[in-house]
Amino acid sequence: MKRISRTHKYLVMVCMLLILINAFLGFILTRQSAESMKNQIQARMLDITKTAASMIDGDALSRIEAKDKDTQDYIKVQSTLAYFQDNIKLEYIYCVREIGDGSFIFTVDPTVKDPAEFGQAVVYTDALYQASNGESAVDNEPYTDDWGRFYSAYSPVFDSAGKVSGIVAVDFSAEWYEKEISGLIWTTVIIIGVAFVFSVFIAVVISSSYRNSFSRVFREMNILSDGIETLVHEVSPAMEPMEDEDQDEYVRKGGDEIDALGENIRLMQDRLGERIDAIRSQAFIDGLTGLNNRAAYEEAVKRLEESIALGQADFTVAVFDINQLKMINDDYGHDNGDRVITKVAGLIGHIFGRENLYRTGGDEFVALLDGRDPAEDFVRLTNLLEETCENTEKLKKHNLKITVSTGYAIYDKTRDSGYKDTFERADKAMYLNKKVFYENHEDRRRAHY
Numbered sequence: 001m002k003r004i005s006r007t008h009k010y011l012v013m014v015c016m017l018l019i020l021i022n023a024f025l026g027f028i029l030t031r032q033s034a035e036s037m038k039n040q041i042q043a044r045m046l047d048i049t050k051t052a053a054s055m056i057d058g059d060a061l062s063r064i065e066a067k068d069k070d071t072q073d074y075i076k077v078q079s080t081l082a083y084f085q086d087n088i089k090l091e092y093i094y095c096v097r098e099i100g101d102g103s104f105i106f107t108v109d110p111t112v113k114d115p116a117e118f119g120q121a122v123v124y125t126d127a128l129y130q131a132s133n134g135e136s137a138v139d140n141e142p143y144t145d146d147w148g149r150f151y152s153a154y155s156p157v158f159d160s161a162g163k164v165s166g167i168v169a170v171d172f173s174a175e176w177y178e179k180e181i182s183g184l185i186w187t188t189v190i191i192i193g194v195a196f197v198f199s200v201f202i203a204v205v206i207s208s209s210y211r212n213s214f215s216r217v218f219r220e221m222n223i224l225s226d227g228i229e230t231l232v233h234e235v236s237p238a239m240e241p242m243e244d245e246d247q248d249e250y251v252r253k254g255g256d257e258i259d260a261l262g263e264n265i266r267l268m269q270d271r272l273g274e275r276i277d278a279i280r281s282q283a284f285i286d287g288l289t290g291l292n293n294r295a296a297y298e299e300a301v302k303r304l305e306e307s308i309a310l311g312q313a314d315f316t317v318a319v320f321d322i323n324q325l326k327m328i329n330d331d332y333g334h335d336n337g338d339r340v341i342t343k344v345a346g347l348i349g350h351i352f353g354r355e356n357l358y359r360t361g362g363d364e365f366v367a368l369l370d371g372r373d374p375a376e377d378f379v380r381l382t383n384l385l386e387e388t389c390e391n392t393e394k395l396k397k398h399n400l401k402i403t404v405s406t407g408y409a410i411y412d413k414t415r416d417s418g419y420k421d422t423f424e425r426a427d428k429a430m431y432l433n434k435k436v437f438y439e440n441h442e443d444r445r446r447a448h449y
Contacts, residue, residue: 026192034185036283041180042138043294045153045170048088050136051362053155053168055080055326061095061157062165064107066118074108081168082110091150092171095157096122098132098164107166114147122169131156131167142174149174286359288338289345297358300368304419311413314371317426318378318408320348322363323437332398340402343392347384348404351377366423371410378406405434 060073068074081093094109094116102124106116122128123145127137131154138153150171159165284296292300307313322344329337341363349357352367352374360366367374385402389395395402407429411422 023192026188026195030185030188030192033188034181037181039283039295040287041172041177042153045138045151045172046136046155046294047362048084048090048093049153049155049168049170052081052084052093052170053136053157054361056095056157056166056168058157058159058163058165061107062159069118077108078110081108084170085110090170091173092147092169094169096128096154096167096169098167102129104128104132104167116147125152127152128154128167128169130154132164134158134164142177147171151177289342289359291345291349291354291365292358294358294360297360297366300358301419304368308411308413308416308418313411313413315422316369316371316374316408316410317419317423318352318367318369318374318406319423319426319430320344320365320367321405321430321434323403323405323434325363328400332400336398336400340395340400343388343395344385344402344404347381347388351381351384373410374408378408381406403437405430405437407431407433 056077057073061077064071064074064077077095081095084090084093092109092111094111095107096104097107098104104122104124105118106120106122107118109115116122123143125139125141125143127139130137134156136153136155139151142149142151144150151174152169152171154167154169156164157166157168284293284299285291286293304313304315307315322340325337325340328340344363345357345359345365348365348367352369356367356369358366358368381404385404389400389402407426409422409425409429411419416422416425
């Protein structure tokens with residue numbers, strides 16, 4: 001019986017290892033991709049509920065009863081919800097009220113066909129309960145009610161006393177939600193399957209004739225690399241492709257074929273590792289502004305809470321909110337509204353550092369700084385905004401005047417028990433600044449923007 005050479009055995013072993021690595025890393029990448037997609041969908045759901053909740057008068061919402069359907073308060077809340085119902089891809093949007101003992105009822109529902117009746121019971125979820133305690137949340141598991149099977153996002157509406165007067169709920173079809181996730185997973189699985197078939201094919205070719213086939217092996221390895229690049233591109237189209245190494249050149253420099261193949265595998269491992277890290281980092285980037293997003297902000301807050309617990313905290317919270325953005329969106333279009341958000345994000349990042357800045361809502365930004373007093377930086381920001389309005393043709397053309405309400409607070413361990421206390425002082429200062437802004441503008445009609 002003809003003896004199989006050591007080199008031949010090594011080649012087969014290396015190819016089998018490649019198959020296992022490809023399958024394992026493909027599994028990891030699939031999980032990461034699906035989780036990233038899920039986070040993006042949930043963030044979008046929360047953005048919608050938070051925006052809607054911010055546009056509703058909490059005092060008016062708390063006064064509404066079943067008999068008030070023809071009152072101005074009811075009609076105003078209903079028309080606000082109807083705007084989102086008509087202009088955004090969602091199933092339902094409505095208001096909910098807690099009635100005690102963890103029970104909730106429908107209040108205002110703008111649905112034209114088969115709306116929920118005022119006082120009708122709402123299916124309880126943990127996310128709904130969390131919103132009743134003043135924190136926006138989204139369902140991690142679907143639920144079923146009389147209208148179908150949904151994932152929902154919830155945001156509290158606060159009255160003038162700062163209490164939760166109601167909750168805005170947005171329903172998304174569970175079938176749509178799960179189809180988006182499964183579509184990405186299936187795309188990933190198909191590409192991994194193709195890459196796996198290529199790997200098996202490579203192993204068979206090498207097993208039959210290793211020396212005369214090594215040049216072909218390298219070409220197949222490059223095809224496999226292209227398959228991986230295609231997979232990465234499906235998940236993250238903006239990512240730049242990496243250059244392939246010249247395997248023949250490696251052999252000419254003195255390495256044998258086995259060493260060259262091992263080097264190729266190492267490069268692919270490094271490449272996949274970098275891609276996975278890059279995709280993970282994208283989960284923390286805001287798509288419109290390129291700043292850190294809400295998820296990144298929550299991670300930063302956790303780190304600050306840890307430093308507070310260790311007695312090492314020294315930070316400042318600066319809060320920013322674009323004035324009259326809804327008016328800009330309504331009068332000049334959302335494209336101009338997005339342009340304003342991007343401009344403001346760039347200016348704030350220029351002054352306070354993009355690495356310190358987080359977009360936490362539609363027109364809301366938070367900067368986490370060292371313990372310095374940023375008052376002079378706020379003056380610089382105001383001046384830059386004025387210069388931008390004067391020097392940007394598109395803004396001048398539409399007569400868009402950009403202003404931002406600001407507030408900040410420096411952590412004080414003698415009065416702040418945690419990060420939340422510092423943030424609330426900064427947020428309160430920002431709202432006082434916003435109040436002064438609207439008191440000095442004639443168009444009081446738009447003060448709630």
